[in-house]
Amino acid sequence: MFSKGIMRTMGAAALSAGILLGGGIVQAQEEVWSDVVAAAKAEGALLVYSTTSRTAKAAEKFSGMTGISVEVVRLGEQDLIQRAYQESVAGVNDVDMIVAEDWVAARELLSNTGYFVNYVPPTARELFAERHQYPLVLGFINRVFGYNTDKHPDADPLASIWDLTTEDYRGRVMIRDVAITGEHQNALTEWVRRSDELAADYKSRFGKPLEMTEANAGLEFIKRFLENDAIIMTSDTKISEAVGAAGQENPPYGMFYVYSKHRDVPLQDLRIKDSRQISPTLGYYYPIILQLSANAKHPNAAKMFMEYLGTLEGFAPWADSPGVYSPNPNQVPFEGDMPFAWWEDRMWSYDLDFAAENRGIVLDTWLKYAQR
Structure with missing residues (x-):
């Protein structure tokens, strides 16, 4: 079945x-x-x-x-x-x-x-x-979080995935639509499965426990992320080009776009870099x-x-x-x-069986708040 x-x-x-x-x-x-x-x-x-x-x-x-x-x-x-x-x-x-x-x-x-x-x-x-x-x-394939290096020339601005749910990032984070991206659905089931780690990361970042209205920290992130006016896109290419375009005063940030798009950095003079410090995961593979x-x-x-x-x-x-x-x-x-083993140590993948059983819950939560 x-x-x-x-x-x-x-x-x-x-x-x-x-x-x-x-x-x-x-x-x-x-x-x-x-x-x-x-x-x-x-x-x-x-x-x-x-x-x-x-x-x-x-x-x-x-x-x-x-x-x-x-x-x-x-x-x-x-x-x-x-x-x-x-x-x-x-x-x-x-x-x-x-x-x-x-x-x-x-x-x-x-x-x-x-x-x-x-x-x-x-x-x-x-x-x-x-x-x-x-x-x-x-x-x-790995998918990463990215930022504009004209805006942040000296340091990676992303400390935690929960930063993307704060006022500083309201209306400024791009992600390919989870509804049309099966791999995003799979990846977010891992955030549900490892909900305790997400909650711990929130407490470490903000010094207080995560207060939830959803069943777990993974679904709570989806809710807060979308309520923070995330920009829903249809293409990883459009995300990387928008994040990396030169001369922006307030550029967007990218979530879960394919790192392979960084091959276009020298060709298009993109000012984009992936976060190497965001916790609890640098993205997913x-x-x-x-x-x-x-x-x-x-x-x-x-x-x-x-x-x-x-x-x-x-x-x-x-x-x-x-x-x-x-x-x-x-x-x-x-x-x-870096070699794949380096990314494997710093990124989450997902459990196949858990993803198969729970991606419907992830999608329902996404649609609930994306269509609000």
């Missing part, structure tokens, strides 16, 4: 059909890789749904090397999951693999139903930590997941492309900016960025 949290956050339309039971794992070690390569070249093509445009760049290089044609359809995180699910239910098996975010929802709708399976190709099996093989992780269609028309071509993406060459389109981290231990961080 689907969790109530996923049912409420992905929409009734995506869940109107019946489901299959169970999931699947395809093990690369059961195969002779040279046979996979030969079969892939005979198939000659594959179709990929992806949340990131960088997949198309990798596909172009892969096609040039192998002669295998790769069509990449870019979709938003929730659109990808719903489309793949609805097509699978209808017996439309055109897509061969997905490059997906929001694994909480994708696991429920695509993996646990058996429509998509985990596949571990040779490079990942040899080099990736086991926890990054099941499910197969292409890379990790999440995985990009690769999954193989259980009914793929071109399964071997998909397996070969998944193998390529796990190599340094295949990951190159993601490695050209900060904020994206391969599980391949041979991958060197982008110049000026």
